[in-house]
Amino acid sequence: MVGPSRVGKTSLIVSLITDAPRILARLPAALRTRDTWTEDAVMRRRNELEGAVRAGSFRKQALRGTDRASYYKLALESGIAGVAVHLTLLDFPGGWLSPGQDTKRPEDTWRDCREFMAQSTVLLVPVDSPVLMSARHAEQHRAIPELLKIAQVESVAEDWATERQYAQEEPALLLLVPMKCESYFADNGGSQDRAAELAEAVSKTYSRMCDIVRMNAPHARILYCPLDTLGCVELAGDPAWVPDDEGDGLQLSAEFRVRQPGEISVVGAEDILIAVCRVLAEARRTAEEALAEEATDAHRQVEEEAQIRRPFIERVRRWLDGTQAQLAENRRATGARARRAQRKLEHFERMVDELAARPFGSRVREL
Template sequence: MAEDGALSESPGQLGFGIGVVGPSRVGKTSLIVSIIADAPRVLAGMPASLRARDPWTEGAVMRRRNELDGSVKAGSFERKALRGTEKEAYYKLALETGIAGVSVDLTLLDFPGWWLSPGADIRRPEENWRECREFMAQSTVLLVPVDATVLMCSTEADHHRAAPELLKIAQVEAVAEEWATERQYADEEPALLLLVPMKCESYFADNGGSVDRSDELFEAVSKSYSRVRDVVRMNAPHAQILYCPLDTLGCVELGGETAWVPDREDGGLQLSAEFVVRPPAEISVEGAEDILIALCRNLAEARRAVQQEFANEAEGTSAEAAEAAARRYGFMTNVRMWLDGTRAGLKADQAITAARAKRIQRKLEHFEHMVDELAARPMGPRIREM
């Protein structure tokens, strides 16, 4: 069964779908691990936590954490050794405060990179691909992980020719256009595109590195993904586009041999790069906090829009108009259900007491305050608007 881009499961829960589009082996699971690993620091002093909310996600995250820890202990690892996704996978996280029944459930969809451009000799499962596209279209957030090493190691003409296919840039553009078109028809909803260069430890000097090539990296991403940015701007002018570079380990950098080698699968070139571990060999994530803040700002913006709808309805908006709005804005309807779950519950079940309704409302207000506090935090100097 396909997951919905935004699904409210109870009066105190809000489903928040995040579409993820990029090539195989770009590090999508490592991105999720980085966010979870950095969450305790980000949420320090707040009664909140970010955790996996199903056994599969927990297992996948733990396996990748062990792989990354093992690489650090081994002192080095190779880019080409990362295993690609074999089928679509829904990574399910929960941002919660410990208050029973009140949370924001984050669902990130990953799928095999080759589904973006299936070959003639192998068939893509079209039903699964349709479900993935529907999920991404319903998601207010589209996340594009970028292999920074491929861009920064492209120094020769052959490398530049190979890089767009390695990064699946044209395919990412097509998905982004479809996503932005859906956002155009729901322009009251927030829309957020995050370009996330991965494995940025070698290009910043703010997390243990000795070389600062951050401006060069930004220019490379801006140039390579300019059409992605432009197609989103044309179809969803209200969308926010952020550049969010991420250090998934922090304590590594390019070292040893970096070479472009023939790819036996498609006859092109593949990048083979070795990363070495810097002392004191302690993982130090950088950039995950900014991604979490951006998501909370997106959620807070949606909530403010819904609260304005409540105010408009109180001033005399007709029931027919409200019903039409509910049909039109799927994500906003889910936010409405989250904020107004007390009234919805009272209509559905007359046995709910006024005291219980007030308790639910207090829980929601407490959680909303936490989201607002996260959304109000300033982003780091790495983040750039595009």
């Protein structure tokens, strides 16, 4: 995930996990955390979000930002031991995109982050929707590229796409995810519909980045997937543009109020999860096919060994020293492994097919 500070990267992960039980209810699958750190981080951010809702209103900068690089480890489990898609999502301080300006960054860690992003199957770009949608005057529009770190995000996207070019046998997905979209859609309790305006603003702002990705990785898929993190909130009046901390630019100050009855209603997480899991599940199916083929080949070799006609004296010797019994046991064991591998592959394919058949919501656009 790549984006400026406090754009909502961690909240996006929480939205995925929070809504996963509903999303996957009709599938033989579950999305779970893979380590205690991820579980603890997700729970803390969920509590922060729920606390903001209980308070009835909150400002745009109310939630804590990330202060270090973090690897969120998830697993899309299939219900059979050993058959799962492991997802690792990297979140890092958005200030690292502008070293010396927002915050200092450890260069060794940043190199690790860049390497991880370049090798990732999916590049996820959260977008601060209120920043795009609230600009009215020239100086406000002028502030958008710096607030969203457009040049820095493009640089990361170029590295990612270049790496994907040399791995065309692997899937590649670029996701543009507008965050805090509750005030711009009427399909989740909102009072106005500015969906087309938001889509146009995102497409225009990130058009150069999309072109760079297409040129370097023509096989990459680019999707626009807006997200309501909370659903039950909306902007309280017009956001204010105020001088930034440096005093030489503008930043957005927005207050959100909670719509009653104040129940969190995530919209858009399903589209993101479907998009990501289609790509990664397909890659995992390729790996399962390789494992099944390996098990089948091992069994075939043992079978061929057993069919070799040997002289009578050698057959007696092999019977006496236990070689023949060991060969029979090998035939049984490799056959069982091959059958288990094939059953796992068939089960996994059913899960992939069901997930792939799930349609995207009406918000999603292919860019």
